[in-house]
Amino acid sequence: MGRRERKKAATRKALADAALELFLERGYDQVSIKDVAEAADVSTTTLFKHFSGKEALVFDEDAEVEAGLVAAVRERPAGLPIPAALRDYVLRVRIDAAADPRFASFLALVNGTPALREHAHRIWMRHETALAHAIAEDIGAPESDPTCAALAHFALETVNLARGQADPRRAVQHAFDLLERGWPAAATDRTHAG
Secondary structure: OOHHHHHHHHHHHHHHHHHHHHHHHHHHHOOHHHHHHHOEEEEEEEHHOOOOOOOOHHHOOOHHHHHHHHHHHHHOOOOOOOOHHHHHHHHHHHHHHHHOOHHHHHHHHHHHHHHHHHHHHHHHHHOHHHHHHHHHHHOOOOOOHHHHHHHHHHHHHHHHHOOOOOHHHHHHHHHHHHHHHHHHHHHHHHHOOO
């Protein structure tokens, strides 16, 4: 990474850190874009060069999330079914992470702010196509295979399903049990149909 890229990354991180600190301190709705820019000592124009809007300041790991989902499929242990690998990933990254006290205040902010909750769901579901393609590639199906798209969609939706459940981990496990019991037959049909 060159000097220019390092500087851009540092500015982006400073903006995201300042935003999160202000949002946690004052509440999301009480903080303006201008407040964040001032706290990071940049102009609002500079802020918009790095982030598309206020919600985007809260979620700054989009590429890493997509890479993690795809890796859950491609790099899973031999013999581990795709739904099981995705279940393990969702439990580790989305459900178990919520138990971390450092993450609890962030989750409370997101879940307590309708705009952030909706944005979080949109950006999480944005990975559906990449995940469906990784699944299709893994089983030798066409990229546009609807069964692979369905598995990707429902696997990602388990996070939304778990929200508000008394036992989110159990909710995710039950959803993936359903996906996995139905998956082997569908995967076999797809690999023989091509």
